[in-house]
Amino acid sequence: MEKKxxxxxxxxxxIQQGVxxxxxxxxxxxxxxxxxxxxxxxxxKKLGVWKNTNVKVTSSVGSxxxxxxxxxxxxxxxxxxxxxxxxxNRIVPAYTYSTGEPCFKGFPVDVEVAASxxxxxxxxxxxxxxxxxxx
Amino acid sequence: MPKDVTxxxxxxxxxxxxxxxxxxxxxxxxxxxxxxxxxxxxxxxxHQRLPGxxxxxxxxxxxxxxxEITYDxxxxxxxxxxxxxxxxxxxxxxxxxxxxxSIGHEIAEKVGGIVDNCATVCHxxxxxxxxxxxVPSCTLGEVKNRADRVIFWGCNPAHAHPRHxxxxxxxxxxxxxxxxxxxRKIYCVDCRYTDTAKCADEFxxxxxxxxxxxxxxxxxxxxxxxxxxxVGGVPKEKIQAMAxxxxxxxxxxIFFGMGLTHTMGRNHNIDIAINLTxxxxxxTKFAIMAMRxxxxxxxxxxxxxxxxxxxxxxxxxxxxxxxxQTGETTSVDLLNRNEVEACFYIATDPGAHFPVDxxxxxxxxxxxxxxxxxxxxxxxxxxxxxxxxxxxEVGGCAYRMDNVPIETRKVVDPPEGMLTDEELLTKINxxxxxxxxxGGA
Numbered sequence: 001m002e003k004k005x006x007x008x009x010x011x012x013x014x015i016q017q018g019v020x021x022x023x024x025x026x027x028x029x030x031x032x033x034x035x036x037x038x039x040x041x042x043x044x045k046k047l048g049v050w051k052n053t054n055v056k057v058t059s060s061v062g063s064x065x066x067x068x069x070x071x072x073x074x075x076x077x078x079x080x081x082x083x084x085x086x087x088x089n090r091i092v093p094a095y096t097y098s099t100g101e102p103c104f105k106g107f108p109v110d111v112e113v114a115a116s117x118x119x120x121x122x123x124x125x126x127x128x129x130x131x132x133x134x135x
Numbered sequence: 136m137p138k139d140v141t142x143x144x145x146x147x148x149x150x151x152x153x154x155x156x157x158x159x160x161x162x163x164x165x166x167x168x169x170x171x172x173x174x175x176x177x178x179x180x181x182h183q184r185l186p187g188x189x190x191x192x193x194x195x196x197x198x199x200x201x202x203e204i205t206y207d208x209x210x211x212x213x214x215x216x217x218x219x220x221x222x223x224x225x226x227x228x229x230x231x232x233x234x235x236x237s238i239g240h241e242i243a244e245k246v247g248g249i250v251d252n253c254a255t256v257c258h259x260x261x262x263x264x265x266x267x268x269x270v271p272s273c274t275l276g277e278v279k280n281r282a283d284r285v286i287f288w289g290c291n292p293a294h295a296h297p298r299h300x301x302x303x304x305x306x307x308x309x310x311x312x313x314x315x316x317x318x319r320k321i322y323c324v325d326c327r328y329t330d331t332a333k334c335a336d337e338f339x340x341x342x343x344x345x346x347x348x349x350x351x352x353x354x355x356x357x358x359x360x361x362x363x364x365x366v367g368g369v370p371k372e373k374i375q376a377m378a379x380x381x382x383x384x385x386x387x388x389i390f391f392g393m394g395l396t397h398t399m400g401r402n403h404n405i406d407i408a409i410n411l412t413x414x415x416x417x418x419t420k421f422a423i424m425a426m427r428x429x430x431x432x433x434x435x436x437x438x439x440x441x442x443x444x445x446x447x448x449x450x451x452x453x454x455x456x457x458x459x460q461t462g463e464t465t466s467v468d469l470l471n472r473n474e475v476e477a478c479f480y481i482a483t484d485p486g487a488h489f490p491v492d493x494x495x496x497x498x499x500x501x502x503x504x505x506x507x508x509x510x511x512x513x514x515x516x517x518x519x520x521x522x523x524x525x526x527x528e529v530g531g532c533a534y535r536m537d538n539v540p541i542e543t544r545k546v547v548d549p550p551e552g553m554l555t556d557e558e559l560l561t562k563i564n565x566x567x568x569x570x571x572x573x574g575g576a
Contacts, residue, residue: 008343008344010326010327010343010397012291012294012393013291013294013295013393013428014294015173015174015175015293015294015295015297018147018174018175018178018294018295019174019175019178021175021487022147022175022178022179022182023178023182024182024185024508024509024510025484025487025508025509025510025511026509061490061491061492062491071327073291073327073328073329073330074327074328075327076326076327076340076343079326079327079343081327084487084488085487085488086486086487086491086511089487089488089489089490089491089494090491091491092490092491093490093492094467094470094471094489094490094491094492094493095471096462096465096467096468096471097401097462098461098462098463098468099259099260099263099401099402099461099462099465100255100256100259100260100447100448100461100462100465100466100467100468101255101256101259101260101396101397101401101467102256102467102489102490102493103397104256104393104397105343105344105393105394105397105398106343106344106397106398106399122487122511123511123514126486126487126491126494126511126514126515127514127515129491129494129495130494130495130498130499130515131495131498132199132498132515133199
C-alpha cells in the first residue's frame with residue numbers, strides 16, 4: 001500500500017526562484033527552482049521517499065507533482081516548503097478570510113510518492129488547470 | 136567602445152539599490168555586464184538581451200496558438216474590451232513607473248475598473264493593519280545610521296531582498312553605527328532556520344502560525360507581566376531576555392515579511408507587531424517596516440493613495456466614488472466570486488502567483504496582459520502586449536520600501552518600435568476617449 005503523510009505547507013520566495021523568474025518563466029532555471037518541495041529528513045524517512053524523487057502533493061484544492069528534496073534551510077519535522085510559483089499555487093487555497101490574502105502559508109497537504117509521474121512545465125501546469133490544453 | 140552607466144537603480148525588489156554599474160554596448164542596444172547587483176537583479180538586466188523576446192503584440196487564436204498583430208490592433212481591441220466591460224479588474228502596476236500608473240488610473244476612472252496592485256497578495260494585510268493602527272516607521276537611511284537592534288520577523292532578506300542586509304540592516308557602518316555589524320544585535324524570528332537566521336545573533340524559532348501569540352507575549356514581557364512557560368514553542372526565559380535587551384536599544388527596527396502577512400491572523404499579526412513597536416517607544420526609539428517585494432509596489436500604493444485615498448484594491452466601477460473593502464474589492468476575492476467581466480494585467484504575473492482557483496476564473500474572461508516577456512499569465516490571455524522594461528529600457532519614478540521616491544534610469548534602448556507602458560496606456564486612453572465619445576463600443 002502506498003504510504004501517505006500529512007504535512008503543514010508553506011510557500012515562500014527563494015533566491016533561486018527569484019533568479020529563475022527573472023531568467024524567464026519558461027526557463028529551465030525557473031523550472032528547477034520551483035518544482036521542488038523542501039522536506040525534513042525525518043519526514044522523508046516517514047514517507048519512505050528518496051531524495052530527489054517525485055511526489056504528489058494534494059491539498060483541499062488540488063494536487064501537483066513536484067520533486068522532494070532535503071531542506072537546506074532547516075525546517076522542523078512536519079513542515080514542508082514549495083517555492084512560490086505556478087506549481088505551489090496549484091495547491092494554495094484561494095480563500096482569503098476577507099483579507100484579500102489567500103492562504104499561502106500554513107495549509108495541510110497530503111504527500112505520497114509518485115516516482116514515475118511527470119512534472120509539468122510552468123505554462124503547462126496553469127493551462128492544464130484552466131482547461132486550455134487540448135488533448 | 137562599451138561604456139559604463141553608473142548609479143543605475145535596480146528594478147527588482149523594494150530595496151531599490153541605486154549603485155549598480157551596467158556596461159552597455161556601443162550602439163546602446165545590448166547590456167554586456169552588471170556590477171554590484173544581487174543575483175536576481177543581475178539576471179533581470181541580463182534577461183534584456185536574451186534572444187527570442189516577443190517584440191509585437193500577440194493574439195490567441197481558436198486553436199490555442201498566437202498570431203502577431205499590430206500595436207494599433209491590440210490597442211483598439213483592449214480599448215473596446217475596457218469600454219464594453221462593466222467591471223474590469225486592472226491588476227498589477229507593481230513593476231511599472233508611477234507615471235504609467237497615473238495614466239492607467241485615468242482609464243480605470245473612465246471605464247469603471249477596479250485597480251489593484253500586488254500588495255493584494257503580499258503586504259495587503261500590512262496595509263489593513265496600518266489603516267487600523269497607523270505605523271511608526273522610518274527610512275532605511277535611519278536604520279543604517281542609527282539602528283543597533285534589528286529584528287527580522289517572518290522575512291528572509293537573504294533570499295528576497297539580497298542586498299538589504301549589506302546596504303541597510305546588518306553590515307553597513309553608519310553615522311551612529313560606526314562598528315557596523317559588531318555594533319548591532321540581530322534577531323531573526325521565523326518558523327525555519329533561514330539563511331537570514333544564519334546571519335543573526337539570535338534565532339527564535341516560532342511554531343508556524345503562532346506569530347500573533349509570540350508578539351503578544353513580547354508585549355506582555357515588555358510590560359513586565361507574567362508569561363506562560365512556552366509561547367509558540369519559545370521558552371519564556373528567551374522571550375523575557377530578548378524583551379529586556381530590546382528595551383536597552385538606542386534605536387530598534389522590526390522588519391517583517393510574508394511570514395506575518397500570509398499566515399493565519401493576517402492583518403492582526405501586523406496590528407500587534409505595530410502595537411509592540413508602539414509599546415517599545417515607551418522605553419526607547421523603535422520603528423517597524425514592511426519588506427515590500429516588487430520594486431514599485433510601494434509606488435502603486437502611493438499613487439492610489441494620493442489619488443483615491445486607498446493604497447490598493449480601489450473599486451472605481453461606481454464612477455463617482457472610489458471604494459475599497461478588503462475581501463470585496465481585492466483581486467483574488469473578485470476572481471473567486473467571478474465578479475469581473477474582463478481582466479487587464481500589467482507588469483505582473485498573477486498566473487504564477489495567484490492561487491489556481493482565481494486563475495481558472497480569470498482564464499474564462501477576456502484578458503489582456505501587458506508585460507515585456509512571456510510569462511504564465513500571457514499564455515492564458517487573449518492578447519499579450521509586450522512593452523519596454525521599466526528601469527532598464529525606460530526610466531520612471533519608483534518608491535523604495537520606506538516610501539522614498541527614486542527616479543529609475545534608462546540604461547539601453549528598447550527594441551525597435553516597442554512602446555513603453557506610458558505610451559501604450561496613453562494610446563489606450565485616447566482610444567477609450569474616442570469610443571466613449573461615440574457612445575460606447
